[in-house]
Amino acid sequence: MSTKMIAASAAVASLSMLWASSALAATELQWWHAMTGANNEVVDALAKEFNEKQSEYKIVPVFKGTYPEALNAGIAAFRAKQPPAIIQVFDVGTGVMMGAEGAIVPVAEVLEKGGYTFDKSKYLSGIVAYYSKPDGTMLSFPYNSSSPILYYNKDVFEKAGLDVNNPPKTWPEVWDAARKIKTSGAAPCGYTSTWLTWIQTENFAAWNNVSYATNENGLGATDVELKFNAPLFVEHFQSIADLAKEGAFRYGGRTSEAKQLFLSGECGILTESSGGLGDIVKSGLNYGIGQLPYHEGEGRPQNTTPGGASLWVFGGKSDEEYKGIAEFFNFLSQTEIQSRLHQVSGYLPVTMEAYKATKESGFYEKNPGRETPIQQMLNKEPTENSKGVRLINLPQVRDIMNEEFEAMLAGQQDAKAALDKAVERGNSAIQQALGN
Amino acid sequence: MQNVVFPNKILPYLLVAPQIVLTLVFFFWPASQALYQSAMREDPFGLRSTFVGFANFSAIFSDPNYLHSLQVTVVFSILTAALAMGTALLLATAADLVVRGRSFYRTFMIIPYAVAPAVAGMLWLFMFNPAMGTFAYLLRRNGVMWDPLLDGNQAMILVVGAAAWKQISYNFLFFVAGLQAIPKSLLEAAAIDGARGSRRFWTIVFPLLAPTTFFLLVVNTVYAFFDTFGIIHAVTGGGPARATETLVYKVYNDGFVNLNLGSSAAQSVVLMVIVIALTAFQFRFVEKKVHYG
Numbered sequence: 001m002s003t004k005m006i007a008a009s010a011a012v013a014s015l016s017m018l019w020a021s022s023a024l025a026a027t028e029l030q031w032w033h034a035m036t037g038a039n040n041e042v043v044d045a046l047a048k049e050f051n052e053k054q055s056e057y058k059i060v061p062v063f064k065g066t067y068p069e070a071l072n073a074g075i076a077a078f079r080a081k082q083p084p085a086i087i088q089v090f091d092v093g094t095g096v097m098m099g100a101e102g103a104i105v106p107v108a109e110v111l112e113k114g115g116y117t118f119d120k121s122k123y124l125s126g127i128v129a130y131y132s133k134p135d136g137t138m139l140s141f142p143y144n145s146s147s148p149i150l151y152y153n154k155d156v157f158e159k160a161g162l163d164v165n166n167p168p169k170t171w172p173e174v175w176d177a178a179r180k181i182k183t184s185g186a187a188p189c190g191y192t193s194t195w196l197t198w199i200q201t202e203n204f205a206a207w208n209n210v211s212y213a214t215n216e217n218g219l220g221a222t223d224v225e226l227k228f229n230a231p232l233f234v235e236h237f238q239s240i241a242d243l244a245k246e247g248a249f250r251y252g253g254r255t256s257e258a259k260q261l262f263l264s265g266e267c268g269i270l271t272e273s274s275g276g277l278g279d280i281v282k283s284g285l286n287y288g289i290g291q292l293p294y295h296e297g298e299g300r301p302q303n304t305t306p307g308g309a310s311l312w313v314f315g316g317k318s319d320e321e322y323k324g325i326a327e328f329f330n331f332l333s334q335t336e337i338q339s340r341l342h343q344v345s346g347y348l349p350v351t352m353e354a355y356k357a358t359k360e361s362g363f364y365e366k367n368p369g370r371e372t373p374i375q376q377m378l379n380k381e382p383t384e385n386s387k388g389v390r391l392i393n394l395p396q397v398r399d400i401m402n403e404e405f406e407a408m409l410a411g412q413q414d415a416k417a418a419l420d421k422a423v424e425r426g427n428s429a430i431q432q433a434l435g436n
Numbered sequence: 437m438q439n440v441v442f443p444n445k446i447l448p449y450l451l452v453a454p455q456i457v458l459t460l461v462f463f464f465w466p467a468s469q470a471l472y473q474s475a476m477r478e479d480p481f482g483l484r485s486t487f488v489g490f491a492n493f494s495a496i497f498s499d500p501n502y503l504h505s506l507q508v509t510v511v512f513s514i515l516t517a518a519l520a521m522g523t524a525l526l527l528a529t530a531a532d533l534v535v536r537g538r539s540f541y542r543t544f545m546i547i548p549y550a551v552a553p554a555v556a557g558m559l560w561l562f563m564f565n566p567a568m569g570t571f572a573y574l575l576r577r578n579g580v581m582w583d584p585l586l587d588g589n590q591a592m593i594l595v596v597g598a599a600a601w602k603q604i605s606y607n608f609l610f611f612v613a614g615l616q617a618i619p620k621s622l623l624e625a626a627a628i629d630g631a632r633g634s635r636r637f638w639t640i641v642f643p644l645l646a647p648t649t650f651f652l653l654v655v656n657t658v659y660a661f662f663d664t665f666g667i668i669h670a671v672t673g674g675g676p677a678r679a680t681e682t683l684v685y686k687v688y689n690d691g692f693v694n695l696n697l698g699s700s701a702a703q704s705v706v707l708m709v710i711v712i713a714l715t716a717f718q719f720r721f722v723e724k725k726v727h728y729g
Contacts, residue, residue: 096695
């Protein structure tokens with residue numbers, strides 16, 4: 001088929017869309033997202049509320065599958081010159097979006113077009129730092145954010161003779177507790193973790209204040225060299241590999257599959273996203289929450305990084321559309337909306353005001369543990385190691401790591417070999433993605 | 437044979453037009469796009485693209501991961517085709533002997549074919565997932581260290597099982613039809629001559645089934661190459677440590693997860709060439725040995 005025909009059919013399609021939107025009077029703005037379950041309902045409720053409040057713009061939320069699927073759909077739509085107005089992109093995809101200058105419009109610019117300004121001081125500093133360019137331009141609108149924490153099964157702890165009210169604070173304490181759970185027979189496995197990449201390397205680096213990669217873990221510049229084969233990482237992963245050999249650690253999978261091992265009572269301790277709390281509450285397990293463990297050392301723990309997702313705005317839209325998007329973002333940043341988002345969805349609040357309002361409402365007293373991830377993130381002023389990790393191809397680097405970790409846990413290589421290989425393969429993948 | 441002449445000159449073309457259009461839109465167009473993409477290197481958004489000639493091809497052939505994936509695909513395809521066809525033939529010959537409730541059995545055997553690959557994958561995943569699977573629990577209780585999340589061979593067994601299970605029905609259907617076409621008189625004559633069941637099968641049934649077997653071999657190989665993506669995606673995601681990453685899965689992973697479109701397109705072109713070559717080879721050399729009766 002010739003390109004002329006494609007262009008013609010695209011023109012027809014866009015023309016018919018133009019008619020449709022002028023008939024509706026309100027400017028339609030598509031919002032592609034990846035929120036499921038209760039969080040999906042929040043998205044729909046927000047759009048509905050905004051649409052009812054005014055009649056000029058209409059936000060249309062469209063569910064596009066998982067995070068990577070939503071990102072791919074957005075990229076494909078951009079290539080076909082039919083991008084949505086707003087797209088939700090997960091933290092890992094931030095580097096990908098940032099590399100696409102010309103495809104996106106910084107959120108600061110969008111807000112200016114609507115007569116607003118993005119007031120950085122209102123937002124949690126870690127989040128602002130992560131979603132802005134090295135020169136400080138805010139690129140995307142923080143929407144949902146989460147942080148890894150430690151969950152433990154109180155019944156298993158009691159059976160194993162561990163202190164039910166004092167979860168392990170450091171990693172060596174976790175290893176000891178896991179071994180005790182296993183040897184005492186309190187549970188078939190002591191410890192498991194979801195997202196080895198996100199929790200045990202990215203957050204591990206920030207929380208222990210060690211470097212993950214050069215150039216402020218990629219926040220300062222895109223040309224980076226990975227550093228996660230440093231001694232502390234090797235020691236940490238060797239401990240996990242040893243535990244796995246003894247059966248005190250069980251591997252669940254690359255993403256959040258390991259949560260199932262905790263819910264079924266197989267494993268006594270779990271490190272998981274704060275966003276996973278809902279399922280654990282629902283299961284009726286007698287659980288407790290602790291901070292993400294760290295390795296003893298000067299100034300540790302530091303702070304955890306903001307996970308989750310932010311909203312990006314595509315380029316090539318009309319001024320009218322950008323005005324509508326600015327209105328919507330302004331609507332989203334209201335304290336009332338932000339606090340509700342936090343309390344209903346289980347994600348962290350992204351503005352200070354929302355955090356304060358939630359605290360004053362007594363929400364954290366009624367829901368113990370919900371404040372832990374926020375305290376972790378706000379623990380200290382972020383250093384160059386703890387603002388987060390941003391790579392042009394972080395999804396790919398995570399895959400590489402997962403492959404090496406799996407080979408390590410299967411006993412085919414030790415931690416040093418696994419991390420060295422992951423760094424080497426990761427570095428060459430980064431260079432390739434940069435086009436060097 | 438009599439020559440049939442249609443009086444209308446245009447109608448035949450109109451009648452084949454839908455098929456031609458479908459082939460053009462769903463095969464030739466994407467295939468040409470893949471060819472074009474395979475010679476380019478560009479960023480995910482298509483903002484900057486450069487012509488690199490055969491660089492993508494030379495890159496994939498010097499990539500040990502690609503060669504590993506090729507090896508995985510060969511093992512996976514042979515195991516899947518052999519298991520799916522062997523089991524189907526066994527069941528078909530057994531079903532042929534059934535006198536009562538024959539149609540009931542046959543209908544039941546066909547049901548798995550109606551299951552989508554992704555759903556089949558989920559079913560097997562739920563049965564054998566080490567965290568929550570019933571069979572995984574039973575295996576572990578009986579002393580089998582079942583952990584396909586870390587053990588590459590077990591993961592391979594799992595995806596081969598799921599992929600073959602889904603294809604058995606299809607093969608079964610064709611084998612049953614093939615068995616029905618075998619003249620009963622031949623079998624009866626052989627029986628009178630004193631040939632036992634297994635001898636009758638190998639000397640009469642199996643050779644006469646050759647056209648069906650050959651057809652199924654082509655279909656199953658192509659199935660194992662292409663249609664098993666959903667199963668692998670749902671069950672192992674290509675892991676652990678790439679142990680079940682077939683060529684098709686790698687095309688997806690490099691293109692849609694790693695956003696390396698040039699390499700992904702080059703791989704899909706290689707895949708296209710492999711399948712064309714495979715099919716041509718089968719038709720040219722294997723078909724000669726097939727007895728069509």
